[in-house]
Amino acid sequence: MTPYPKLELINLYAGYGEVPIVHDFSTRLPPASITTLIGGNGAGKSTLLRAVFGTVRRFSGQIILNGEAIEHLGPAERLKRGIGFVPQGRCNFPRMTVAENIKMGCYTLPGRAHRAAIDRVTSQFPLLRSKWSEMAGNLSGGEQQVLETAMVLLTSPELLLLDEPSLGLSPKMQAEMFDVARQIAAAGVTVLVVEQNVHGALLVSDTAIVMELGRKFLEGPAAEVRQDPRIREAYLGGNIKETIDQ
Numbered sequence: 001m002t003p004y005p006k007l008e009l010i011n012l013y014a015g016y017g018e019v020p021i022v023h024d025f026s027t028r029l030p031p032a033s034i035t036t037l038i039g040g041n042g043a044g045k046s047t048l049l050r051a052v053f054g055t056v057r058r059f060s061g062q063i064i065l066n067g068e069a070i071e072h073l074g075p076a077e078r079l080k081r082g083i084g085f086v087p088q089g090r091c092n093f094p095r096m097t098v099a100e101n102i103k104m105g106c107y108t109l110p111g112r113a114h115r116a117a118i119d120r121v122t123s124q125f126p127l128l129r130s131k132w133s134e135m136a137g138n139l140s141g142g143e144q145q146v147l148e149t150a151m152v153l154l155t156s157p158e159l160l161l162l163d164e165p166s167l168g169l170s171p172k173m174q175a176e177m178f179d180v181a182r183q184i185a186a187a188g189v190t191v192l193v194v195e196q197n198v199h200g201a202l203l204v205s206d207t208a209i210v211m212e213l214g215r216k217f218l219e220g221p222a223a224e225v226r227q228d229p230r231i232r233e234a235y236l237g238g239n240i241k242e243t244i245d246q
Helices: 045-053 075-080 098-104 111-124 141-153 172-188 198-204 221-225 230-235
Strands: 007-016 019-029 034-039 057-065 082-088 159-163 190-194 205-213 215-221
Touching: 007 045, 019 045, 019 215, 034 159, 034 172, 034 198, 045 057, 045 075, 045 082, 045 190, 075 082, 075 215, 082 141, 098 111, 098 141, 111 141, 141 159, 141 172, 159 172, 172 190, 172 198, 198 221, 205 221, 215 221, 221 230
Parallel strands: 034 190, 034 205, 082 159, 159 190
Antiparallel strands: 007 019, 007 057, 205 215
């Protein structure tokens, strides 16, 4: 029997107010895989992530997690079903310590589960222990990104949505964030990421989806998409260099 895809989107239309930004979008994400969304500014990539998490309007279409339709559930219920979302930009509590931020990330867990969750993410990211008593706002951009990702991983999501995790980071920290994505997928989590470093993201991804004007333009194995002449010209400078797509 073929297992369900972790996430399936069927003819999804989503956006803000009365205006759809994402149009007729369909895809299937297998378990424990990394899929990268690329496309120009305004292509609808971030809107698609928010639609999956339930924070923008769904006009029509289906969102199916583990074979179950969830499009009528709110974000809190989707979180309980195993969807985690790390939005673009800083989303920690900068005037609180790393320890306090991590404890805040446990707020949806029963009290008896806090210690095990904290031990798990601090083992995965030793950096957090070394910065345990520092204010989150004093960390570097890359360190804050690790913290914010760890805060979401405390809930043990089955599907992790990452919106521009390497934005504004040094090349070294970008590489480390891509390693984090690899580790997360290797642990069995399905990752859907919007990423401005197209080259770096495609190197660690299983699948790539290119969006244009809210629609899916191209989907395929990441290695093949990297070699597509149209993608090389539009997003990789024609010779597979790092680029910013939005």
